[in-house]
Amino acid sequence: MTNGFAPDLFADKRVVVTGAGRGIGAAVARAFLACGATVVAHAGRTDEYVSRDLTPGLASDRTARLTILTGDLARPGSGQKLAADILSGGERVDVLVNNAGTMVGRIMAADVTDEEYSRVLDLDIRSVVALTTALLPALKVAKDGAIVNTSSISARAGGSAGSSLYSGAKGFLSSWTRSLAREVAPDGIRVNAVSPGTIMTDFHRRYSSEEKLRATAEAIPLKRLGTAEDCAGAYLFLASNALAAYVTGQVIEVNGGQLMP
Numbered sequence: 001m002t003n004g005f006a007p008d009l010f011a012d013k014r015v016v017v018t019g020a021g022r023g024i025g026a027a028v029a030r031a032f033l034a035c036g037a038t039v040v041a042h043a044g045r046t047d048e049y050v051s052r053d054l055t056p057g058l059a060s061d062r063t064a065r066l067t068i069l070t071g072d073l074a075r076p077g078s079g080q081k082l083a084a085d086i087l088s089g090g091e092r093v094d095v096l097v098n099n100a101g102t103m104v105g106r107i108m109a110a111d112v113t114d115e116e117y118s119r120v121l122d123l124d125i126r127s128v129v130a131l132t133t134a135l136l137p138a139l140k141v142a143k144d145g146a147i148v149n150t151s152s153i154s155a156r157a158g159g160s161a162g163s164s165l166y167s168g169a170k171g172f173l174s175s176w177t178r179s180l181a182r183e184v185a186p187d188g189i190r191v192n193a194v195s196p197g198t199i200m201t202d203f204h205r206r207y208s209s210e211e212k213l214r215a216t217a218e219a220i221p222l223k224r225l226g227t228a229e230d231c232a233g234a235y236l237f238l239a240s241n242a243l244a245a246y247v248t249g250q251v252i253e254v255n256g257g258q259l260m261p
């Protein structure tokens, strides 16, 4: 699919993608590379999945434009640490894609403890806010910077059992996207979000049974689960000033019609 993208859309642009070692983030990073970007890919806690999802078949001109970093974003100070690593490679960031995140586990609302609250929200909210805040000056340097956050269908639909902290965190990201968009617009920075539906990545291999996924696919108007590649185009669109210069504060749903406003 990445071969279908405009090869120069992000030429000379420096793009940061978190959680890019696998799944949606890997597909997004590959799509930016296909469009000529220089990509700083935060792979995840390790680079274990990079050779499976991010780099297979990448031509040498694309790997030459790819830098891979790692870091556990659930740890205190991790957003700031990752920002420092990114800035040590250059003081300008044209596009920041906040994608790293997960449900952490299915935790029933009645069983939520302070510790679990922190485990989910430190990763899905705190690190995103910290990384973004630390990179705002670099996005300002870009003059027409763009931030694309990753929300979820569960932000609006509530998610399935055991996802209250995660769904709440994604709801935060959707609202925060709008607030931030208003605040940083004078700096020429646009802020939007992609809200994936049920996308077949390791996320659902971990948290959903095959039976549940079959039933979900059957109920989706397009009659299938999404793929990581299905999401990539929305990120490119929102990040591109050629395509979306007048789009800010929006959350785009990519879900095969699973949820319609």
Ligand SMILES: NC(=O)c1ccc[n+]([C@@H]2O[C@H](COP(=O)([O-])OP(=O)(O)OC[C@H]3O[C@@H](n4cnc5c(N)ncnc54)[C@H](OP(=O)(O)O)[C@@H]3O)[C@@H](O)[C@H]2O)c1
Pocket: 018, 019, 020, 021, 022, 023, 024, 025, 043, 044, 045, 046, 049, 071, 072, 073, 074, 099, 100, 101, 102, 103, 123, 150, 151, 152, 153, 154, 195, 196, 197, 198, 199, 200, 201, 202, 203, 204
């Ligand atoms: N799949 C879906 O149906 C779906 C739907 C809506 C929203 N989303 C969102 O889309 C984003 C990508 O999810 P995905 O489906 O691609 O899942 P995935 O395949 O599990 O990938 C998640 C990415 O986030 C990283 N990550 C998780 N915990 C981390 C931590 N503590 N520190 C640093 N990095 C961490 C992972 O790195 P590791 O390799 O270290 O785990 C991985 O790179 C997430 O924000 C997710 O909430 C997914």
